[in-house]
Amino acid sequence: MTPGARRVLAAASRLFYDQGIHAVGVDLIAAEAGVTKKTLYDRFGSKEQIVVEYLADRDERWRAFVTEWLERTEPGSVDRVRAVFDASRAWMTESSPKGCSMVNAHAEISDPSHPAYAVITGQKEWMLALFAGLVRDITPARADDLARTLMLFHEGAMVAHGLRIFPDPIGHARDRAAELLDHSGSGSGDGR
Numbered sequence: 001m002t003p004g005a006r007r008v009l010a011a012a013s014r015l016f017y018d019q020g021i022h023a024v025g026v027d028l029i030a031a032e033a034g035v036t037k038k039t040l041y042d043r044f045g046s047k048e049q050i051v052v053e054y055l056a057d058r059d060e061r062w063r064a065f066v067t068e069w070l071e072r073t074e075p076g077s078v079d080r081v082r083a084v085f086d087a088s089r090a091w092m093t094e095s096s097p098k099g100c101s102m103v104n105a106h107a108e109i110s111d112p113s114h115p116a117y118a119v120i121t122g123q124k125e126w127m128l129a130l131f132a133g134l135v136r137d138i139t140p141a142r143a144d145d146l147a148r149t150l151m152l153f154h155e156g157a158m159v160a161h162g163l164r165i166f167p168d169p170i171g172h173a174r175d176r177a178a179e180l181l182d183h184s185g186s187g188s189g190d191g192r
Contacts, residue, residue, distance in 0.1 A: 007033040010033070014032075026047050048114065049115070063126065065091055070084070085157070100162065132147035134147075135147050
């Protein structure tokens with residue numbers, strides 16, 4: 001990626017997250033990036049492609065972030081599920097104070113034919129599969145059902161974090177998730 005393209009993506013990422021995808025035009029992105037509209041279109045082809053690149057970049061960074069947190073935990077333990085919520089809390093504090101970028105993007109892009117739609121739903125499918133894998137290592141018989149419940153806890157917590165209705169919704173969801181797994185015959189991990 002050229003330096004100009006990197007500046008475009010950085011500017012678009014900041015603007016899309018802060019102001020919304022539909023509210024931001026290519027003129028503003030080009031101005032913020034210090035490039036011409038021609039350069040922007042030469043590098044990306046369309047605003048839709050910039051949106052795809054923005055969301056794909058966030059998704060890639062998010063997956064790496066969660067993986068780092070999981071690597072610090074013992075396989076097969078409830079602590080691995082807790083780690084996903086802990087990673088989410090850290091990510092939201094550092095990178096997403098207005099809520100999940102994928103959920104926010106989906107509020108604006110609900111058409112399955114939009115090229116960014118697959119990135120949005122792909123991340124959520126990855127999260128569900130991640131929870132299923134983590135639960136399967138703990139209590140295989142109910143893995144799919146428990147994974148769906150954990151996903152609902154997680155996504156609800158992400159939305160509640162962005163809305164700021166009550167303090168630490170991600171920590172609350174984390175604790176409820178651990179209780180659920182503890183009561184499902186999975187063991188108590190370290191008792192946190």
